[in-house]
Amino acid sequence: MRGWNHTEWGGEVDVDQDLKNANPKDYDALVLPGGVMNPDALRINAGAVAFVKSFFEAGKPVAAICHGPWTVIESGAAKGHRMTSWPSLKTDIRNAGAQWVDEEVVVDGSLVTSRKPDDLPAFNRELIKLFAQSRSRSHA
Secondary structure: OEEEEOOEEEEEOOOOOOHHHOOHHHOOOEEEOOOOHHHHHHHOOHHHHHHHHHHHHOOOOEEEEOOOHHHHHHOOOOOOOEEOOOHHHHHHHHHOOOEEOOOOEEEEOOEEEEOOHHHHHHHHHHHHHHHHHHHHHHOO
């Protein structure tokens, strides 16, 4: 798999599980990537949308940054949530029935969202905290 680095192709990364062979039951949490290209490709992939939806249906934690909430919207899971994102998604999020706010990180139930790469320290802090809480509850 090849990554994208701002405006140019980035390095290659080995993928240990293809989406078509991944079972959501095998995962405790999900992180949705930012940027424009990845979330745009994911939200038009029915398998990816179903995969994301299954995490919300199971109450598992999901973290999305930048344009990552597009896939949350497409899965039908945004409604009723308080979220943030890259500013251009504000209308999309509101149209999906969620409340959009301009904050570096928002935790709403099992969903963590952030706006942009500058927010990564806050995003990482909160997703680690939420994922750890969820894992300790599921193994109690």
